Amino acid sequence: MKEINAALLPQAQGGPAAANGVRPCVACEARGLAVCGALSDHDLAELSDVSRKRTLEAGDPLFFEGDEPGAYYVVRDGAIKLYKLMEDGRRQVVGFLFKGDMIGETYRPTYNFTAEAMEQTELCQLSKDKFEFFIDGSAALSRRLLTLASSGVADAQNQMLLLGRKTAKERLASFLLWMSEHAVERGDDPLHLYVPMSRADIGDYLGLTIETVSRTITKLKKDGIIELGDRSLIHIKNLSGLKMLAGD
Amino acid sequence: MKEINAALLPQAQGGPAAANGVRPCVACEARGLAVCGALSDHDLAELSDVSRKRTLEAGDPLFFEGDEPGAYYVVRDGAIKLYKLMEDGRRQVVGFLFKGDMIGETYRPTYNFTAEAMEQTELCQLSKDKFEFFIDGSAALSRRLLTLASSGVADAQNQMLLLGRKTAKERLASFLLWMSEHAVERGDDPLHLYVPMSRADIGDYLGLTIETVSRTITKLKKDGIIELGDRSLIHIKNLSGLKMLAGD
DNA sequence: CGCCAGCTTGAACGAGGTCAACGGGAGTGG
DNA sequence: CCACTCCCGTTGACCTCGTTCAAGCTGGCG
DSSP states (O other), X not given: OTTTTGGGOSSOOOSHXXXXXXXXXXXXXXXXXXXXXXXXXXXXXXXXXXXXXXXXXTTOEEEOTTOOOOEEEXXXXXXXXXXXXXXXXXXXXXXXXXXXXXXXXXXXXXXXXXXXXXXXXXXXXXXHHHHHHHXXXXXXXXXXXXXXXXXXXXXXXXXXXXXXXXXXXXXXXXHHHHHHHHHHHTTOOTTEEEOOSOHHHHHHHHTOXXXXXXXXXXXHHHTTSEEEOSTTEEEESOHHHHHHHHOO | OTTTTGGGOSXXXXXXXXXXXXXXXXXXXXXXXXXXXXXXXXXXXXXXXXXXXXXXXXXXXXXXXXXOOOEEEEEEXXXXXXXXXXXXXOEEEEEEEETTOXXXXXXXXXXXXXXXXXXXXXXXXXXXXXXXHHHHHOHHHHHHHHHHHHHHHHHHHHHHHHHHXXXXXXXXXXXXXXXXXXXXXXXXXXXXXXOOSOHHXXXXXXXXXXXXXXXXXXXXXXXXXEEEOSTTEEEESOHHHHHHHHOO
């Protein structure tokens, strides 16, 4: 039962981790963050039976826009980007997922975006049918998923305001603030941001080119708002200044 | 019980229609379209008890961004726009609602946008607490709401692609196609669109100015793609041409 | 060391914004 | 019935922000 979808997977999991097979969700480090927090220990133990660990390397796709959803995924660790492509290659990143986030295309016939790992990422893969059976049986889980979907809509609407009406500087400032707020939720330092996405990813998320992203970051640096560190780290030196710049 | 929230309403309903009070949801013309379709006749009869009819005139606000949600609303007839404002007045329309659509800020602490009628609009107002009690008790309703929320997210992501990466012409074409598809869902003629929104509304939805909207519509007219009729009517003369222009 | 991918910086361009003038239909009042 | 106003949409001329094109820079890795 753990292996039902193995044949459909883009890449089957290899290496030493595979030997561990399913780990109990009860002890999952992402449990507190994730949707699984809505379930009792007993339910979670059952969920373990329909879940399966997946590991992706940087650049690996999880699924493509238009694919039929075969599973739900919870990010245990790492970072995923979600994007849509136009025929001529124009790209729009519609979201980023980090530890505890879920891919919630609940009850949709096809995925509306492509999902791709930005770095090595561990996922919990939940069988679609089994998980939906769980949803129907648990009002708490339904409620949690509805709440998540609603905040997903709210996030998307904020992004619409950004894309439709904000200047390049306001977009960058809003993006950094968003990253900061989500760092808080995950219990990370909100002033020393780990930003695993490339300039191209940021540009495609903010509706800008890599050049504009680069230039705007340089300006923020010169204004003393932020500082760039090693390994994708961005230090926010002036949070209130950043909030001013974000507009709203 | 029908009147519990009457004191909180921005404008109490007046005129002859008020005398009717609550009309049974069972016979509601929007039932087939709306979320209520997920409920049995029996449940709907109960829902009638916690629902109340509201009528808005063009320009009337239903609620403001930041307000605490006190109710859920289903549009029975008319048209509503949802928008967010920045301090300096820049505006982003994040959605339009028509017959059968629901305002689904499920389980959120505040509304994320302002809702305003674009023409005379009839709404069914459902008590928040009562309706949430219904949700918890009905897996079918939960499922329906989750499906709606998911397609709301998908819609929002498509709009992100539009706002982030499409040209003015592509935006207008995509908008008209979107209107056409939703006309089909509502059982209206998909080639003779009723477009109740002003140029300003369209511009603020597409991240453009009224001037650019006007110029672009003129171009579409000159290219023989569309034709403008009386009373907010737009006739699509070349649907496949429109699809070409929309990109994706 | 050399190569390549990702990032930065500069210079010129252009799609859409801004500013301004005008037109036409609905409502109002004489 | 016309004169007047107001609002909305259209059109034109000019400008600007972000894009495009191009050149260098930096660091990781063979």
